[in-house]
Amino acid sequence: MNLKQLSEHLGLSQTTVSRALNGYPEVNETTRRRVERAAAEGNYRPNLRAMSLATGKAMAIGHVVPVAHKNDVVNPVFAEFVAGASQTYNLHGYELMLTIAETKNEESIYRSLAAKRAVDGVIVHSPLRDDPRLALLNEIGLPFVVHGRVCDSKTEYNWIDMNNRRAFKQATQLLIDLGHKKIALVNGQETLSFAWLRRQGYEEAFKDNQLEIEPAFLSSAALTETYGYEKASELLALEKSPSAFLVSSYIVALGIRRAISQAGLNIGKDISVIIHDDELSYFDNSAAVPQFTSTRSSVREAGILAAEMLLKQIDDPGLYPQTQLLESHLTIGSSTGPYKA
Amino acid sequence: MNLKQLSEHLGLSQTTVSRALNGYPEVNETTRRRVERAAAEGNYRPNLRAMSLATGKAMAIGHVVPVAHKNDVVNPVFAEFVAGASQTYNLHGYELMLTIAETKNEESIYRSLAAKRAVDGVIVHSPLRDDPRLALLNEIGLPFVVHGRVCDSKTEYNWIDMNNRRAFKQATQLLIDLGHKKIALVNGQETLSFAWLRRQGYEEAFKDNQLEIEPAFLSSAALTETYGYEKASELLALEKSPSAFLVSSYIVALGIRRAISQAGLNIGKDISVIIHDDELSYFDNSAAVPQFTSTRSSVREAGILAAEMLLKQIDDPGLYPQTQLLESHLTIGSSTGPYKA
DNA sequence: ATCAAAATCCAAAGCGCCTTGAATTACTGA
DNA sequence: TCAGTAATTCAAGGCGCTTTGGATTTTGAT
Incomplete structure (x- = not known):
């Protein structure tokens, strides 16, 4: 069903039908209703491509x-x-x-x-x-x-x-307030701006508290579970290992959790973890007491x-x-x- | 730059230009090359909407x-x-x-x-x-x-x-061969056909081995980490708890792993887990010895x-x-x- | 040199819609 | 009643492309 057929069916011109459907004022209300009804009955929708061509908008x-x-x-x-x-x-x-x-x-x-x-x-x-x-x-x-x-x-x-910078500054500050100084940042690829800004927030918090950053505690890579696992395993094996992890995504944190429990340690007791939580629907972190402390923002x-x-x-x-x-x-x-x- | 402009620029008709670009035979090779070069230089692409309208294909x-x-x-x-x-x-x-x-x-x-x-x-x-x-x-x-x-x-x-049915039958059989009889199926929503077929595979394996299914070990829900965690926690707390989990997705298995380690048990030793692995790129399960035994198929x-x-x-x-x-x-x-x- | 056939190229119509400008009808006040 | 205005409706052109059918030029064989 196209405009021509619809208008012939109604005994009106294409112009009038088009205007009726597009809400133009210069058409009688009675006519408009008649047109709308017929359009609904015939399941008429303007051909998107023709409309686009005529209006110059791709929609x-x-x-x-x-x-x-x-x-x-x-x-x-x-x-x-x-x-x-x-x-x-x-x-x-x-x-x-x-x-x-x-x-x-x-x-x-x-x-x-x-x-x-x-x-x-x-x-x-x-x-x-x-x-x-x-x-x-x-x-x-x-x-x-x-x-x-x-x-x-x-x-x-x-x-x-x-506000990536503020989020990670705030999270870092929380860890510092809890007494942590050896805080590992497990970040995304820092060519990406979100990761870069998060790192800045982390660094600012350290500077504000006059603490030194341990370069070995900084890492960045694509956000996979494996990355979290491997990085955390590596860091936990260090002589001077971190007491807290600040993590750029839930998925990475799952890998970190795996490494921590494999090392026989306890999340929230021996080791603290804060994540950024994009509120992905299949990772629900919104229980009354969420499993992960997090900076949260719905993507x-x-x-x-x-x-x-x-x-x-x-x-x-x-x-x-x-x-x-x-x-x-x-x-x-x-x-x-x-x-x- | 549209066809009209391009053809005027070339001193040819729109017909010829269109045909040259669309690979029709009735155009001189020399002309075609000339047209193609000019099109490339002018970064000409046919307007998708106009093309669609003319050909009747939306592309x-x-x-x-x-x-x-x-x-x-x-x-x-x-x-x-x-x-x-x-x-x-x-x-x-x-x-x-x-x-x-x-x-x-x-x-x-x-x-x-x-x-x-x-x-x-x-x-x-x-x-x-x-x-x-x-x-x-x-x-x-x-x-x-x-x-x-x-x-x-x-x-x-x-x-x-x-082949969902075969995959889950095979996985179940593997668990049975390892001596497991109390196998929990942590499945997706069984109104969805993939989950229904997986369940059938599971049941067939039990039937083949003349084993009884424990109804409490069957569950189905949307595939989230939380679901895995809660279901596994619940099952592990049972007096007669499962010795193996067959799990419909990696994400759910992460929740199950959480529950298992929280219960102080060891995956692969105290409790076996098999997952179906869709090979999602951010969950790499392809190490030499993968963390999860799995039925694998690239989605x-x-x-x-x-x-x-x-x-x-x-x-x-x-x-x-x-x-x-x-x-x-x-x-x-x-x-x-x-x-x- | 000649003519049919093959090779090139072109003008114009049409895809389905919107929109301009004009025509028709209805309504208003004098 | 009638011009003048407002309210409706319409015919036709155009968006940028493909494609049909025809026109023109080249080629090849005689």
Whole structure:
């Protein structure tokens, strides 16, 4: 069923039917209702491609998720973020176009999306400290929102981020207050800006308390369970081993927990652990007393907000770049306790 | 840069340029090269929407991922599957349109996708034992491939699945061979067909060995870490507690491991655990001696194959329904050992 | 040199929608 | 009653591409 058929069926012109359905004022209310009823009965929806062509809007948003290599880790955060964004798009009649792209192909994918007019804007995932995608997207003139921030950017741009620096400073301070000094930071890859900012928070807390950082306690890598396990095993075997771990994700913490229990130690008693909790739905850390003390921030919520921000930008291209900094909530669980010598 | 501009620039008709770029034979090789060069220089790509409208093909595939309620668990398997599928689409010039949909909205989303002509076909995720989506998609005539199988379907349809029944039968048999009789099955929701089939495999092994199933040892729920922890804690506290766990996912097994170590027991010695391993990239279980004994099957690979199957079906709508059953590999890790009284 | 066949190229129609500008009808006040 | 205005409706053009059917040029064999 297309517009032509529908309008013939109704004995009206295509113009009138189109206007009736799109809420234009210059159509009689009675007619409008008649049209709407017929459209519903015939299960009529405007052909998306024809509509797009006529209006010049793709009614789609691109999400380009980078992976380093073909079979590399897909950041588990992305599914949750996308679940949030998808909610927003559904509400506004937009589609979500997803591409998982190897980093080396990213530029050509963005260019292609723009040239093909496949999307009205994109969400940039996993920004780097100094991310070439900003310049690229500005050059090709595709509206975008970054999930995270680009630390070294000179220009303004739309972003939404969790306050990584503050979260990790706060968490470090909590550990210091508990008497810990040997605090290992098990971080994500520090070319990624979120990890870099977390490290800064960690360092600031040490500086504020005039404590020295032990370089061996700093590590960064892709956030897998194995990484957590291996790093913690290694650190716990040291003569001067850490008494606390500050960990960038729940998944990594699971590996750390494995190493700790294998070493015969007790989380929350012998060793303290604080994680950042993105509130992934299959890792529920929200019990009355959560298993992990954590800095918490819903990444699904971030997805909703990022999508809203982007749609706003698309609606009004003249808008001054929007930014939004979400605060995390430090929640005490059973994985932290006072330092024991 | 659009076709009109490009053809004017070249002093050719739009017809010729279009044909040159689309590989039609009726164009001089010299001309074709000239056109291709100019197109590359001008970074010309056909407008996707215009192309779609003209050809009647959307050049997009829909993935509708169901969640029970708005903030419910997004199956972590989906991200990995989609990463595979996306590879295939990139290769063939298709886009991936993603919707996270509450179950109650699914029907309207499929109908809308079809009526809007937004996609050429869809992948059906997380099929139920008796899934209404098959009839729906057949009714609206949208090509589809199911990731998994619908147990009670009378009609033929395209699917790709892992041999869940055989995998869990084999795993159960391994445990029985090791002397275990009290084997707990920690399964996914058994309205979902994968979980139902796994349960059947488990039951068949028991029957083959003339063993009785203890009903208290069967459980099923959404696959979260917490579920694993709580269920294992509960079972281990029983007077007659299981000596082995057969677990539907890595994530759930992490919770079980937590419960086991909290009970002061040792995995692989006091208690055996076998998991099904979807080879999620952030849970690497592929060490020389993996931490978990597992039935293994790459869900990313399944994504690649499912996408190829669907594209084939779209290319040739007359094709007889294709099916593909992937076998898993039983790999011995350090989480299993002989039964100790 | 000639003519049919093959090789190139082109003009124009059409995909399904929105939107401009004009035409028709209904309503208002004098 | 009638012009003047407001309320409805419509015809037609255009978005950027593919494709049909036809026109033109080249080629090859006689």
